[in-house]
Amino acid sequence: MRALLQRVSRASVSVAGKTIGQTGPGLMVLVCAMLDDDEKKADQLAAKVSKLRIFKDDARKMNRSVKDIDGSALVISQFTLAADTSRGNRPGFSQAAAPDFGKHLYEVFAQRLEAYGVPVETGEFGADMAVELVNDGPVTIWVEN
Template identity: 50%
Template sequence: MKIVLQRTKSASVSVQDEIVGSIEKGFVLLVGVTHDDTEKDADYLADKIAGLRIFEDDNGKMNLSLEEVGGEILSISQFTLYADTRKGRRPNFMAAAKPDKAETLYRYFNQRLEEKGFRVETGRFGEMMDVSLINDGPVTLILESKNE
């Protein structure tokens, strides 16, 4: 699994001009799933995200976790994270998991975050979505389960 994490002051996701998910302070997660990902990959990333200390403390140091600041999560399925752009000008998405597998693992991942006590909002799997956010910092990280 691959995740682009953005620390945000607020964020929302819309489908056909209808807001389907929104958060205040927290993380926007763009979540990609590839063919050989398993629940173990989702567990690893949920644990990593829950423990990341990337919010500023009173001294301006990145030292606080999402839980410590009362943050929320907006999780968006993003198969394009597995685009291969090495050849030609049109991306190849063969490394992205098939929709049924990707959706199952994506939902499992979000459930794991909820079990850790976080409020998790989502977009709609497989839909065209508009994501709006105010990136705080900006702080943007790329996390991959294969790098554990």
């Protein structure tokens, strides 16, 4: 699975003008299931995200996790993280998991992240979403397993 983490002061996601999920301070997590992914990979990614030390401690060093700061996460499906831009000018997405299985793994990831102690809100899989965020730092981290 692939994820793009953004440390945020706040973030929200809306569908058809209605806010359906929000967080802050914490993480906005864009997540994509790939062809060879399974529930084990979703769990491993959730464990990694819950423990990743990208928040400042009292000495202003990135030494605290989202759990350590009592933060939360906004998890949004983002199949375009599977983009292959190696040929031509139009990205290919053939390495992304099929939609039904991608949705399942997205949901498993969100559930496991919450089970690891991070409050989670989500977007709507497959919907046309409007995402707003204030990136804190900015800090943006690519995670893949």
